Amino acid sequence: MDEQTIKRGKRPKNPLNRRIWKDLRRDWKRYLMIFAMLVVTIGFVSGMYVSNNSMLHSLDDGVTKFHREDGHFRLSGKADADTLKGIASGEMADVPAVFRERAYEEADTEVEDAVRDTVTGEVEQQVKDAIRTQVEAAVDAQLAQAAAMGVPVTDADRESAVEEAYQTALDENYDKARSEALEQAFDSDDYQGALSDAIKEAHAEIDKEIDEKYQELSDRFNLDEKFDPVPVTIYELFYKDRDETIPGKSGYKGGIRVYAPREEIDLYDILDGRAPETETEIIIDRMHADNASIQIGDTLTVGKVDYTVVGLASFVDYTTLYEKNTDTMFDALTFDVAMVTAEGFDRIHANTRANYAFTYDDPPADAYEEKEMSEHFLKAFITQTAISEKELEIEDYVPAYLNNAITFAPNDLGSDKAMGGVLLYVLIGVMAFIFAVTISTTLEQEASVIGTLRASGYTRGELLRYYMGTPLLVVLLAAVVGNILGYTVFKNVVVGMYYNSYSLPGYVTLWTPEAFIRTTIVPIVLMLVINFFVISSKLRLTPLQFLRHDLKKTRRKKAVRLPRFKFFGRFRLRVFLQNLPNYLMLFVGITFVMLLLSMAVGMPETLQFYQNRLPEMMFAEDQVILSDTEDEDGEPITTDTEGAERYAVTSLERQSDVYNEEISVYGVQPDSAYVTLDAAFFDTDDSEVYISQAYAEKFDVKAGDTIVLSEKYEHRDYTWKVYGIFDYSAGIAVFMDNAQFNRIFDKDEDYFSGYLSDVPITDIDEQYIAAEITSEDMTKLARQLDHSMGAYMLYFQYACMIVAAILLYLLTKIIIEKNERAISMVKILGYETGEIASLYLIPTALVVFFSEFLAMYLGYTLMSVFWKAMMMSLGGWFAFVMSPEGFVREFVLVFAAYLVISILDFLRIRRIPKVLALKNME
Amino acid sequence: MTDTEKFLEVRGLQKSFGSGDTRQDVLRGLDFTVAKGEFCVLLGPSGSGKSTLLNILGGIDSVDGGEIIIDGDKLADMDEKSLTRYRRKHLGYVFQMYNLIPNLNVKENIETGAYLSDDPLDIDELLKILGLFEHRYKLPNQLSGGQQQRVSIGRAIVKNPDILLCDEPTGALDYNTSKEILQLIEEVNQKYGNTIIMVTHNEAIKLMADHVIKLRDGRIRHDDRNTSKITAKELEW
Known part of the structure; x- marks a missing residue:
């Protein structure tokens, strides 16, 4: 062997990484659908988090920026300075002592007068009796003298002589005698004793009555509790409630609450126009103006007085238009809040409501302390009002944390965030499972390649990283694009939705770490975890098992015996049994869509149902x-x-x-x-x-x-x-x-x-x-909910249909891909595309058909539970209603989506080449 | 015998499948050695245990008894991680089916092998040797069966493994293509000096081998060194 002739190269980068991009390109339709779905969901939820966070931040800022009240109270009349001073001290008044002092003072005079009257009467009688006795004695002496002189005297003569002498004596002596006698009597110990006894008795009676009444009051408001004073600063926030009409809009009639100028407390954010400057100008709530189509420059009639709208604002204490705090639902359709100049305020013919806002001098540190302070302040307020000289009555007391007009919007923003988050995670979960199923199928298809790579020395980790690369890359890209859209397009959509329900102030878009974590980190982790478990459990098989396509951990020993159906029936049943896990996934996907559809179809139906039925539901019109x-x-x-x-x-x-x-x-x-x-x-x-x-x-x-x-x-x-x-x-x-x-x-x-x-x-x-x-009042809740959410539900229904189509596309694609070789083989055997489609599509169609029924039931049941949970945090009640037409609509929407997808599936089956079965045969 | 001659040593190798009544002994105590750089052919009819033997040598199947020593390392001492490392460092695999990655082109498929080595062969040169240089950007489905098998050989050889295991590499190919592939394997063996162990049921191939082991019923029937080997080109069947 000649080493010199062997040329060495460089170790290339992992080609499997490059394959990830190629995989994406090869299966771009599948990934595009998943990507699109993730982008829309992540984008929407990101937009929701960003807008919610920005809005909540702006609402929070508004508390100090617009000097929001910590609460308000309304009295039956304007309070005097002493009462306000007492209330502002935040200290409990000693109601029994004050009442006792007042009652004693009153009682003392009354008792003294009564005793004096009695004594005077008695003394006068005594004086008169004494004079008469003296007069009678004198007359009798004179008559005795006359009788002795032989003058006959009758009884009548005596009577008349006595009466005459008595009158003369009274005229001459009575006043003097009376005043002397009275002086003597009043100076006497008896009189002083009697007076003192009477006063004591009266005081005892007063004490008893005051103690009883105070005990009742004390029991009712738990006034025995000792607490530190809760000093507050009180601001006049007077208003007048009147009818609101709009010249030129004959059908419209609402109510308007007009405030005198707000300069110190509960200020407002002018969203358009300016504040009123003359007595004929008015600034009104922006949300209501939108709903009632009132624009700047329009004339508004308050009672019978016309004003020109010069500005639209969001009042910091009315981010949600609740007329009364006890109202079941806010009403931005027919209730308006406005402000005019002081002269403008005087023009309105209506009682001025003595409403006062207050702020705590030592702001509470947290919600718990706020609650405690408000309860303590209430006690001070009740007792201080009770001792008011003007006998004021409390008509309303609402601490800010219990004020729906202040808290409803931020609470709703918060709960929407939670709901959006859950929706996102469910969808990411479904997507992750689709990925996992897709990859499982790919692993089965690529078993030989995996076996070869493993046999060549590729580690499980390297293959795991490769197979997890695609889903992670898709979700990462979707998160990036989704977040960009979330901060731009979707944020505006969500903000628009909130501005359609609430009177929110202007806001500044904030970078929201929560949005990033929840819409980027969490989906990636979720995708990572689900795929990790599914893929790594598959990759645990040995290289040899992959090479032999022996991928099932538990291999069925015998085929399931099927009933004696016709051949096609049995074939379809085999297809069904073989794809059971995929069909289960399909069922989960359909159930998910049905749950969303239950909301999209059921909510407007429910609201409409109650709006239509409420008048007849009322027991008296x-x-x-x-x-x-x-x-x-x-x-x-x-x-x-x-x-x-x-x-x-x-x-x-x-x-x-x-x-x-x-x-x-x-x-x-x-x-x-x-x-x-x-x-x-x-x-x-x-x-x-x-x-x-x-x-x-x-x-x-x-x-x-x-x-x-x-x-x-x-x-x-x-x-x-x-x-x-x-x-x-x-x-x-x-x-x-x-x-x-x-x-x-x-x-x-x-x-x-x-x-x-x-x-x-x-x-x-x-x-x-x-x-x-009237029935009008009863349908308020349904009407407002319908206005706030109903409009979006139709879009949501179609969105659900698209989601259904995408899920069905992805899942049926997997089923067909899994059977590609078998389909190719039956093509070789001579089956026509129509027959093959009937073999492979009918089981899926039947699964979709029956899944829809079960999913509709599950979706409806789940939605009823969610609905009930939602209603538990709202006043009033209406059960979740779904009409038969609603169910039909749900069914049709999903089935229509399936029909479209089944056409694509049919085309996909037609495209499978016959040669595939031969090429891959091992 | 020198160390070079005992590059691969198999002693008393046993393997069975199933248990109890269904137990089937596939390898019943094999003993043989393969020298470094040797072209060894495992011959035998279907079910003789030759593929199982190859899989065991490749570290992707386990043994019930006996031992395998490769270049001084005992396979039995290796855990799964070490076995993967062993395959990665020392082995190249060629199967009857080419098992190429369908959406990677020829060059990239070969790179999947090159990536496993710290010191791979030069891919372009290898592509030329494989006769695939012009086809390097084609996808597997654009190639003939023979060309695909060349890619598969390239993928196995690019990391310059000590041992190249070939499981019926010509099993799915026609006569001419089979000969081309055998010529290629021969060329690779000569140029890079890898030890090649090839499983085949084609008796003719034994003529080009240095070492022929015939199996039947899990036992070695013949273990011969070929002293008069011919070139692949000269083979006829």
């Missing part, structure tokens, strides 16, 4: 709640509306860690035409109640169960046994006898809150109506 059940003359307020009947209503809370649900408690007439309860129910004692169907569904309560409801601002619980379920799905409610209601809630025997009627009640003066609930 008009529910009037009166502010007072008696008019100015003390007469009960009645209505002549036919069929109207009295009812009572109040609100309680069902408290839980997740969400405190507001429950309407109704008291109805035993013979009610609107709420017909079992006659026997009215014979039960006060511990049993009916609940609405919605209550039963939301909280899984059955007849016979026990429910506990609580007063909102009190520590008072009501425990009731459920007698039955009343078929009412429009609200979470409890029903009972009106009389029972009055007993439970300590009302007068004939107490009621308002009237129920199926025809509008028009004969009650508006000033006595506190609220009127």
